[in-house]
Amino acid sequence: DAKTTQPNSMESNEEEPVHLPCNHSTISGTDYIHWYRQLPSQGPEYVIHGLTSNVNNRMASLAIAEDRKSSTLILHRATLRDAAVYYCILRLSPAYSGAGSYQLTFGKGTKLSVIP
């Protein structure tokens, strides 16, 4: 599986935008870029995913570099509730994978701290 590299930790002030980077220089053409986050003592939750184009949803935006070797998760206004570990994960498109590949391989992620 292609690997991702994220900073161990980041800090943000409350109500400020946050840009969480992820490097994935060995990404293949069929890999989707997924972001999940894990709040303290909780299971992970889906944030966003994309393939080539930038994506927006109610939680965040995902900016994908033109060469797809990096991406950035953008939280437009950080709140205290956004303090979590954010995981950037690559997954094969369903068209190229079997059922077993729907598992997720988690790296160490980025621990985001939000300062009031």
Add this chain to the structure above:
Amino acid sequence: GAVVSQHPSRVICKSGTSVKIECRSLDFQATTMFWYRQFPKQSLMLMATSNEGSKATYEQGVEKDKFLINHASLTLSTLTVTSAHPEDSSFYICSARDFGGHKGTEKLFFGSGTQLSVL
């Protein structure tokens, strides 16, 4: 969105006893569920893939006789930690993918986790 219910959220048991953790998909059918464990300040590690109506697939290094997985229905998978020991103390998390009516959906849904403490 889809919901995965996991319980108990916390369990304390004596060494040598067995503990069962349940994972339910509440509003969708899950033919495949995944079980993870997480030690403090570490990332999630996949333990096994649970398939409805068939044997689970275990990751390398995970003892199948130690961690029994049963996926008897499309909405329920259970993980039983047999003869638990203090080193089995960990945070166990299940996840499921919603296949029904969401072709091509990429998202996995996770339970809230079970903190197991073995004394």
